[in-house]
Amino acid sequence: MAQELPRGPVVLGVEGIELTATDRERLLHPAVGGVILFTRNFRDRAQLARLTAQIHALRAPSLLIAVDHEGGRVQRFREGFTPIPAMRTLGERWDLDVAAAAAEARGLGEVIARELRQSGIDFSFTPVLDVDFGNSSVIGDRALSSNPNAIAHLAACLRQGLRAGGCAAVGKHFPGHGFVVADSHHDVPVDERPLAEIAAHDLVPFAALAKAGLEAVMPAHVIYPAVDERPAGYSRVWIEDILRERLGFDGVVFSDDLGMAGAHTAGDIIARAQAAIAAGCDMVLTCNEFGAADDLLSRWRPDPHPRLADRTARMAGR
Secondary structure (H helix, E strand, O other), rough: OOOOOOOOOEEEEEOOOOOOOHHHHHHHHEEEEEEEHHHHHOOOOHHHHHHHHEEEEEOOOEEEEOOOOOEEEEEEEOOOOOOOOHHHHHHHHHHHHHHHHHHHHHHHHHHHHHHHHHHHHHHHOOOOOOOOOOOOOOHHHOOOOOOOOHHHHHHHHHHHHHHHOOOOOEEEEEEEEOOOOOOOOOOOOOOOOOOHHHHHHHHHHHHHHHOOOOOOOOEEOOOEOOEEEHHHHHOHHHHHHHHHOOOOOEEEEEEEEEEOHHHHHHOHHHHHHHHHHHHHOEEEEEEOOOOHHHHHHOOOOOOOOOOOHHHHHHOOOO
């Protein structure tokens, strides 16, 4: 019988293709609210469905289950799943035929969502809303376009498809990772542009999707010193003042993985989680460093979040 336990703010990875006793212990911790899956957790669709059923059966309300399933080089599940092209292909088609690109975006969103839902996944961390400035190798063809208006249009269509297939959408990486060369997985990127320039380009897709009711956003581990000395994921200026107040966003804010180099500016795993929550993140991800996850769960006691239940309910596929 599932243990009745409200969702907490921590999203964890699990170790393999089935839950271990250690995984179960972690996932039953009251600070945990979700799971993110990776290629290491996938053998085939039948195994994936068994794993997600095990996770969902642990608690009530059930833990959220997410994955990075954008398409192109970021598609964690492949065998038995439809190959999703890199999102840049949609932008290239938009340049030639807006209506056809929009229809394809809706269709791809529905395929992603339908196949994930059939395997017990609640949502993917998609769409990427970063503008392709031609600088960032980690973003690159994951970006829909270099045209912010094309990104806004196509991402809205992707979201329509995702919703039709039963999944919420997560726009990333707020306010935009596409201008910087450095990869926040391995470095601390710094974007020196003024806010006005970022607003005129990078914020356009986020503003459009926020107005349309986007369910969730993931901030970037990028520092924009003209706005705040802290990375966006640790910045109340970016999350509370700009995202929530200026853009009117009212969904879930997920931190990016706290194990990434760009997140280490705040200190150890406890300090990183506290910094993200203090900035306005609702949920924090620790994906691959299980020792750090154990440290977080043993030492961190997050304060109750009065709106976490309502916000995370939108992300559940059931």
